[in-house]
Structures are given as structure tokens and as C-alpha cells.
Amino acid sequence: VEDIDPSHYFGIVPGKAMIRGTAFIDENGNGQLDSSESIRLENIAITLNISGSLQTTSTDSGGNYFFANLATDVPFGINASLPAGYFRTTPGTVYHDTSVPMHIINFGYAPEESPFGVVFGTVYEDANHNQAQDIGEEGLVGVSMQLDTSSGTVDSNTTKVHGQYTFRIDTDGTYYVIKTDLPEYVSTTPNNVTVYLETGTSGPSPVDFGDFHGARITG
Numbered sequence: 494v495e496d497i498d499p500s501h502y503f504g505i506v507p508g509k510a511m512i513r514g515t516a517f518i519d520e521n522g523n524g525q526l527d528s529s530e531s532i533r534l535e536n537i538a539i540t541l542n543i544s545g546s547l548q549t550t551s552t553d554s555g556g557n558y559f560f561a562n563l564a565t566d567v568p569f570g571i572n573a574s575l576p577a578g579y580f581r582t583t584p585g586t587v588y589h590d591t592s593v594p595m596h597i598i599n600f601g602y603a604p605e606e607s608p609f610g611v612v613f614g615t616v617y618e619d620a621n622h623n624q625a626q627d628i629g630e631e632g633l634v635g636v637s638m639q640l641d642t643s644s645g646t647v648d649s650n651t652t653k654v655h656g657q658y659t660f661r662i663d664t665d666g667t668y669y670v671i672k673t674d675l676p677e678y679v680s681t682t683p684n685n686v687t688v689y690l691e692t693g694t695s696g697p698s699p700v701d702f703g704d705f706h707g708a709r710i711t712g
Contacts, residue, residue: 510591512541512598513559516552516573519582519601522609524659526599533557534602538574542628543567543591565591568629573600580695582611587655589631598655610692612640612670612700613659616652619681619703626701632656633704637673642666665691670700678704 518532519525533556541548541560544567552558563569568590575581582601589596603611616636617626626632632655640648640660647668652658662668670686681703690696 508565509561510563510565510594510596511559511561512563512569512571512591512596513557514596514598514600516556516558516600516602519603522582522603522607522611522659522661524583524601524611524613524657525653526601534576534579537576537600540572541569542571543569563591565594567591570628571598576602578605579603580605580607580611580693581613581698582659582695583613584615584657584699587615587632587657588617588626588628589655590629601659605693607693608663610662610665610690610694610696611659611698612662612668612688612690612696613657613698614670614700614702616656616658616672616702616704619705622681622703622705624682624703626703633675633678636675636702636704639669639671639673641669641671662690663692665689672702674704678706679708680704 516534516537517526517530520530535552535554537552539550539558548560550558570588572586579602582603587598616633617630620630634652636652638650638658639646648660668688668690672684686700688697
């Protein structure tokens with residue numbers, strides 16, 4: 494998932510925005526489209542909600558989709574369907590806005606017979622404090638995340654573009670997904686979530702975390 498300079502692409506109308514991406518087989522379960530991952534999924538339904546208006550398309554034979562000539566500076570939500578026999582390795586719904594001319598939003602999948610499992614989610618700015626990510630509430634980049642077991646840390650990383658994270662697991666068991674607040678941010682959801690994860694699934698994903706920029710007063 495990334496925002497890029499569209500100057501190298503044709504077909505972009507000045508003053509308009511484009512959203513494009515790929516549905517791919519995430520062979521290593523890291524939640525990212527790597528250069529070595531060439532297997533793509535066709536006929537994945539993609540639904541874009543922009544300004545309350547729904548647009549739909551499907552991925553082509555190369556696993557690609559795009560929406561063009563969109564209004565700029567408008568919040569949107571985009572969703573990719575889940576085909577039978579697969580589990581997700583990235584969030585199936587992404588929220589952002591068309592503040593830049595082009596977004597690339599990829600969707601990762603793995604076959605259910607994969608030797609690994611994942612847990613994924615989004616850390617987002619919960620502006621209305623309702624503990625759910627809504628259109629207009631963007632993901633937070635650079636948030637420290639950990640995946641722990643009772644014996645210690647298994648993996649750690651930071652949230653990527655649009656606030657997304659993915660952890661891979663190779664052994665069934667109980668894990669703890671832990672978020673560290675950014676400076677001057679306060680959580681609206683628990684920072685430590687216990688999950689049971691199994692290979693061949695994405696468990697209880699998405700495991701999302703809400704934050705807001707400010708302070709909390711309690712008493």
C-alpha cells in the first residue's frame with residue numbers, strides 16, 4: 494500500500510485522482526507485495542466508497558484494478574472481496590483520502606493450505622472516539638507493534654502506509670498483539686490484545702487499534 498508520484502503514468506487527468514492496485518498471493522506472509530511474488534488473483538471484486546457513492550470493478554487477469562478521474566481531497570473506503578480457499582494477509586478494507594493524485598493499494602491473500610498464519614490490522618486516528626475506523630479516519634504510520642507469546646517477543650515492526658501491520662506465525666498458539674502509542678496520542682481501544690492464531694488462517698483479524706491526538710482526563 495503506497496502513495497506515489499503519478500508523473501510516470503499516462504491517463505491521469507490534471508486535478509483528478511486515481512486509485513490502483515493488485516490482488517496478489519503473499520507467499521511469505523509479510524503483508525507486502527514483494528518483487529518475487531508474481532502470482533495474482535483475477536476476478537476479485539473491488540468496491541470503492543467515495544463521497545457516499547459506490548463504484549465497483551474486478552481485478553483483471555494480472556490481478557490489477559483501477560479507479561480513475563476521482564475528485565481530489567475526498568475521503569474514501571475501498572474493499573476487496575475474499576475468494577473461497579484463501580485467507581487475507583492484509584486488511585480487506587482501507588480508508589484514506591484522495592489528497593494525492595495516485596494511490597496504490599494492494600490486497601494480499603494466501604491459500605488455506607499455507608504453512609503459516611497471520612494476524613493483521615490497522616492503527617487509525619479515532620476522531621469520533623467510537624472504537625471503529627470510519628471513512629475519514631486515516632491510518633497512523635510508524636506506530637510500534639509487537640507480537641509476543643508468554644515466553645517473549647516473537648516479532649516487532651511499525652505500521653506502514655495507511656496504518657497497516659501484518660505478523661506471520663508458524664506455530665499455533667496464544668499470542669499478544671501489542672501497540673505502543675505515538676507521542677501525544679491516546680488510545681481509544683486496548684493496547685494489548687490476546688489472540689489465538691493458527692496456520693492456514695488469519696485468526697481473528699483484523700485486530701485494529703484506535704488512537705486520537707490529544708489528552709484524556711478521567712476521575
